[in-house]
Amino acid sequence: MRALLAIVMLVLLSVPALAVRPDEMLADPALEARARDISHGLRCLVCQNQSIDDSDADLARDLRILVRERLTAGDSDDQVRAFLVARYGEYVLLNPVMAPHTLILWVAAPVALVIGGIVVVLGARRKRAVGTDGELSADERKALEELER
Incomplete structure (x- = not known):
């Protein structure tokens, strides 16, 4: 077989x-x-x-x-x-040949990769900066208690 x-x-x-x-x-x-x-x-x-x-x-x-x-x-x-x-x-x-009219073919992918990497890094930093301790604030705790009733 x-x-x-x-x-x-x-x-x-x-x-x-x-x-x-x-x-x-x-x-x-x-x-x-x-x-x-x-x-x-x-x-x-x-x-x-x-x-x-x-x-x-x-x-x-x-x-x-x-x-x-x-x-x-x-x-x-x-x-x-x-x-x-x-x-x-x-x-x-x-x-494709490297010429002014084909420059976008050569530049677009690396530029998109760099921009995507920057977006991911900034998004990860923002997520880490907002509530990294995992604890609720006094206002959030109070709102949660009201919802549980």
Whole structure:
């Protein structure tokens, strides 16, 4: 039973590896390695959170082929990325670039974390400052006695 489960898990884990089909691969190993490196950083526009190397979508296949065509035409890695960004926008990049228009992506999470931490600390201090001894004041005791009657 365990062996069957292990085989099923291995097959499921290897499915993304089947996304790049043998007919897409370049004969030159150096160019193919460059194509794979570029493909790992490009987002599948259909799957959205997968690289085009991991996606079985038709558009991802077209993008993989386009990357390989540009490399065989003599483009550098940066030229291939620039071509795809010009064609599809910066969304095609899995990791956003650090630029003024993407600054909020880089700053928002740390700022929210710091603000949240400050709120938690201030809330804990306020709670500690109000009635830390656990005893009731004379007015509170009197009000409690009236409620119990």
